[in-house]
Amino acid sequence: MTLSVDSMKKIDSEVAKYPADQKQSAVMGALIIAQDEKGWLATETMDEVAGILGMAPVAVYEVATFYGMYNLKPTGKHKLTICTCLPCGLQGSLDAADHLKARLGIDFGETTGDGRFTLKEGECMGACAMAPVILVNNKKMHDYMSNEKIDVLLRELK
Amino acid sequence: MLKVEIDGREVEVPHGSTVMDATNKLGIYVPHFCYHRKLSIAANCRMCLVEVEKAPKPLPACATPVTDGMKVKTASGVAKKAQNSVMEFLLINHPLDCPICDQGGECQLQDLAVGYGGSSSRFEEDKRVVLHKDIGPLVAAEEMSRCIQCTRCVRFGQEVAGVMELGMIGRGEHAEIVAFVGKSVDSELSGNMIDICPVGALTSKPFRYSARTWELARRKSVSPHDGLGSNLVVQVKQNKVMRVLPLENEQVNECWLSDKDRFSYEALNSEERLAAPMLRKDGRWEETDWQTALEFAVKGLKDFGVLASPHATLEELFLAGKLGAPADFRLRHSDFSGDGKRKGIPWLGMPIADLAKLDRVLVVGSFLRKDHPLIAQRLRQAAKRGTQIHVLHSVDDDWLMKIASRKIVSPAEILNSISSFSDILKGGKNAAILLGNFAQQHPQAASIHAAAQAIGVKVGFLGEAANSVGGYVAGLPSGGGLPEVLKKKALLLLNMDPQLDCAHSVAGAKFIVNLSAFKSDVGDVLLPIAPFTETAGTFVSTEGRVQGFHATVRPLADARPAWKVLRVLGNMLGLPGFEYETVEQVRDACLAGREVAGLLSNEISGIRTDAKPVQGIQRIADVPIYFADPLARRSPPLQRTRDAQAPRAWMNAKLMQSLGVKPGGLVLVKQGEGEAGLVVAQDDKLPDDCVRVAAGHASTADLGPMFGAVSVEKITTQQAA
């Protein structure tokens, strides 16, 4: 279960961003890369990152659990995070969340039976004016998500 | 200096001081949890908020730098209001069930809640639940709901122990202290986390729920283990040692203890204690009374030698040396050519606290972290402040500190490698060479000593055992020392497991009197003696500090203090000078008015420093921390740690290849007459043609000396079966 050569290369370029004696700075980037490859951060994956960066394993675990976007458990193929903060809520994101829940048949924090979707409630994503906003697998942001657009999105995410 | 006024009282403190430093100087107590004077400032608990004139809000005393003319009020309305509110926050999620908490009665939160807490709670919601964790045999994390997230334990690991064993994961209300999944917390210093945890979250696993703090009598003592001489508080209930805690001594152990010092007491109450004198009759041990046993012993002690443990007390060693027989205490040493050529007693060469002042240190032949956990800790702090630590050794274990340079060579090459550090050391303003246990046990120990001296900087010895200096003060070696002792047909052994504690075989002796605190199969008569908690005595530490201690409990069953046993033996042998009534008289006779400081010297002369090459594969033997003495090796919790794993045959990939073995495979290691079947393990940092096989363990006890040539051959599966 070791990281791929491609991931290792990407981690190297993250490490290169920081002074030579500050490899630990690359831990967030390395965990993002590892999660992108594996889908989530298993203990052995975090151990491996600790080894690469010369960190105590528990220090890596601290970072992975502090930042909300790391997956410490496997998720569905598509993790959908919808922001429900006050401004988004005022602009209809709660309705959008209800629509998502109804369409997927799951609540926040749950995964569909077919393993396709995990639904998460998000905090501010810095895109409030474009609410409702849905983030797919931490990477692709969809904004102004009306119910119709949500239906299209769900169809597209196989 | 800065002038500051605190609660109306003026005090001067140096630049860079915090308000907490100033209040400490005045003896004004400011409540706190996360602040610990040996740890970095976190300022997270907020309990020490005080009012500072002109500041718009209360400030944490621990983190606020003093400015000249500052006026601070630690107990004003503003300060008290802030402190009380923080206490309320701390308590809303903390279980309020002190009567069933192991920490009850010695809990900082409980104590401060009396002064700063309300009489009832305004918090009506459900309290936070944090799951318990199994983090190994020493520290219990059974009640993590009690944690107040002060992070002292985390900072201790990062800053003092040098290894981050615990971390605080998650965030906000979900933040919790954990070890990494599946990892245990048992670095050689981890027990200190129990002391610094201000609440009942981290507790002592062996001690848990066995006594209440107010039931315990507190008695001062001194650690019998390594040469540091840690000061102890031995806590006793109904004549039983229940727990050992550090007694703060800034000059010695600061406020810390190694786990060996802290948890070895569990051996004191073990089933393996020898409760009565025993005689071997027809190959079987039979209990007997003291008189019979002593008479039997005296009858056999003709033309005998004495081997005494360096963990024995000064008084015991003194009397052991007066029995009219050659005697020695350097059980693991193998080079005695320095005897008679040293100007004085080998010692650390400086006070322990002065280690911090060194700017360049070369540590030669030391398993530093495991042999001297708290000296390693001091050097770790020094390294952080810029002291260069250089290493010359045959293994490259992680010392958890910054190493400026290292040279890893075979044991035979150690001697000739010392001079290569000459320029580095001479470039320092206050440099020293510290010789570790491995260097002292080396077959060319005297030459190594002389070569170190030749560099021209300070030389120090890291004392192997509690009385490595004291043994010399007691007048040992005597009568030609260990080489002569081993020639004798009869032996008196004091406080040891000879196969494990002595690098030399005692199998040649026809008659053995074994003074031991524990059951043993060695000897013809076993005389039960009292371990350090049950006798009075003195240890002279590696810095030459003479530390006397009293018995903390009465001896178990028929066990007797060894100094009394030796006195009686002396009398029965008809020797003069054994008329002592008290241990103080023995000590006075031993010291004879001499100041120990005047006896210490690391000067040596008349030693040749030619290396002796060794052919073939060389053995590198460490004495793992929890195999090092009879007490440690019988402490169940210590024996469950990672450091107590059975020895393996460690070698680098090159040697593994030439032997045709793989990690996990089996090899037969032969040395002299003995052999040991061991599992192979890989360590590519080892020098070529060396195999690391630990001593001090039953599985390797049959092997010969700790150094020299060994043969290693692969055991095929068929052979193994």
Place this chain on the structure above:
Amino acid sequence: MTMLDYGPDAILMTGLDGGNWRLKDYEARGGYAALKKIIAEKIKPEDLIADLKKSGLRGRGGAGFPTGLKWSFMPRAFPGAKYVVCNSDEGEPGTCKDRDLLRYNPHSVIEGMIIAGYAMAATAGYNYIHGEIWETYERYEEALKEAYAAGYVGRNILGSEFSYEMHAHAGYGAYICGEETALLESLEGKKGQPRFKPPFPASYGLYGKPTTINNTETFAAVPWIVRNGGDAFLALGKPNNGGTKLFSVTGHVAKPGNYEVKLGTPFAKLLEMAGGMRGGKKLKAVIPGGSSMPVLPAEIMMKTDMDYDSIAKAGSMLGSGAVIVMDETTCMVRALERLSYFYFEESCGQCTPCREGTGWLYRVVHRIETGHGKMEDLALLDNVADNIAGRTICALGDAAALPVKSFLKHYRQEFVHHIEHRNCLVEKEIEPKWGRAGAHSPSMAKAA
């Protein structure tokens, strides 16, 4: 492509169509002219900073600290590494301006950071970008590559003695990293837990080296100031409130979005730019500076101008420029409940009052919202908020407390109604149309 409209006064967000973010486009808009001018004319760093002071530019991230003054704190002669850090960890609910700057005009931020590096003799600049806007992070990295290729960043910039490295660092879901010292901890590969100050970053910042941290929009304004002069920037706004400011207008308005206006523009004008109230409803309340700032009732806001000093006078703060607009249908209890949940969820857990107090506040507001409140709860809320505010290392404690106090101050009758009638004054019944009542269970189900 149609041009993006940030308003007639825009200087940072002008000439943008969403696709013209590349180096050549930026240069065509006059980009990098400021840097070239500095290098060519060997402008002295002291003079740059003096002009910046004159411009009245104040930090756009929330605290509004004068930028020129901040830059002057940097010990330029200090040997060794010194850092410039851009805070693009935009996560204050209501704020979404930096995302637009970074995705539509990234080189303005890069140029501003290079000039900052020059002015403060820094050796490297890091931009810490909110993890949720990953595509924007990738675009910024792409823009940075262009700047390197053009010789604007790296060794011997434009042939001068000045060398300066730049990198981007992605956050990954922790609001607290918008606090500058938490951001530094995070950059160092640790949990983003704020540091106690002093020492301040200017003396002990990233890796313990002198460091200056500014918001994205602050850096973006710097090239304009260099090109046009500090006086010109100041003249756009009001004394002590120089220049234009991007406001993110969200909530119950017809056209939520970012608008760049001169500081001192009346709120009413800004509301009009955002299309007025959605569905013609009546304005009830506004949080004028991001969710951490006190809420102000409509009648006060309609008389207030959008600049640091005016909003402070009105009883709130301009903060990050996030204007959250609420109409007459808004239940203020539910609004506070969602805000309180945010701070509870985002507390880093370091300081006792915030770690314990934010959860307490949220749970009591939740109780009131769901019809289980008691009259004593109002005093309790106020007191718990008081006990958090000013007692923590960073301002998150204050941020959690201030909304509670201001909502209770201005909308107490709604809380009282919830308690007395077990229903909502506005919505008449307690049913979660929006907000997060019932969205989760506040007890520690996870642990049990």
